Amino acid sequence: MRYSDYSEMARITYDNSAEKYHKNFKNEMEEKEFDRLFLDNFSDLLPKHSLICDAGCGPSGHIGKYLFDKGHKIKGIDISPKCIQIARDYNPELDFEVMDLSKMNFADNSFDAIISFYSITYTPKKYLDLIISEFHRVLKPNGIVLIVVKKGCLDSIDNNYWDEDKPVHYCLFQEDEMKELLLMNKFKSVTIETRLPYDFEFNVDRIYTTGIK
Numbered sequence: 001m002r003y004s005d006y007s008e009m010a011r012i013t014y015d016n017s018a019e020k021y022h023k024n025f026k027n028e029m030e031e032k033e034f035d036r037l038f039l040d041n042f043s044d045l046l047p048k049h050s051l052i053c054d055a056g057c058g059p060s061g062h063i064g065k066y067l068f069d070k071g072h073k074i075k076g077i078d079i080s081p082k083c084i085q086i087a088r089d090y091n092p093e094l095d096f097e098v099m100d101l102s103k104m105n106f107a108d109n110s111f112d113a114i115i116s117f118y119s120i121t122y123t124p125k126k127y128l129d130l131i132i133s134e135f136h137r138v139l140k141p142n143g144i145v146l147i148v149v150k151k152g153c154l155d156s157i158d159n160n161y162w163d164e165d166k167p168v169h170y171c172l173f174q175e176d177e178m179k180e181l182l183l184m185n186k187f188k189s190v191t192i193e194t195r196l197p198y199d200f201e202f203n204v205d206r207i208y209t210t211g212i213k
């Protein structure tokens, strides 16, 4: 199968489950102190009023919104038109666009930072260089990427994701895989932090990987 077969499965899955995802996750930052502190520190590393891409922003756009409230400019992108429609309605002050992570319609050196929470997960590992090299291309020199994924060993199709009866590819990662992925795509100063799941989350650790262009 080609890359586009997998991204199309992600689009169908998220067009289908966008409302449900939004209902469940739009307020999650209130309960995730680790994420708030992590993003506070991330924001402090950036120039004031940075331009940040929320890559795979989902229907709530709430992670970009957290950084918007800290004074940054946000461009949220997602492959699912339904997610983008809900994200626009929910955050009228933010800028959103339908876009594939592997074909970002931005010039080289556009962004001060990219955040990507749980969105590279739907692409088989053999195609992930297409996305990470694109992140590298659109970041400014010394720009920072933050990628968050779930920890584990998985790289296969899930036929019943979210009980939706729709196939989608799903990956879990190890810390060394994430580090390698960024280093292979020319990022430097790659750092990893892993946290335990909250009791209301799916019961696997979360890996936070940052790298500098």
Ligand SMILES: C[S@@+](CC[C@H](N)C(=O)[O-])C[C@H]1O[C@@H](n2cnc3c(N)ncnc32)[C@H](O)[C@@H]1O
Pocket (backbone or CB within 6 Å): 007, 010, 011, 014, 025, 055, 056, 057, 058, 059, 060, 063, 077, 078, 079, 080, 083, 099, 100, 101, 102, 116, 117, 118, 119, 120, 122, 123
């Ligand atoms: C689990 S949701 C995460 C949404 C948001 N980042 C969050 O943490 O709540 C994954 C999102 O990634 C998007 N996505 C998956 N593959 C994508 C791709 N190839 N290009 C753009 N968006 C993609 C999906 O449509 C979905 O909205």
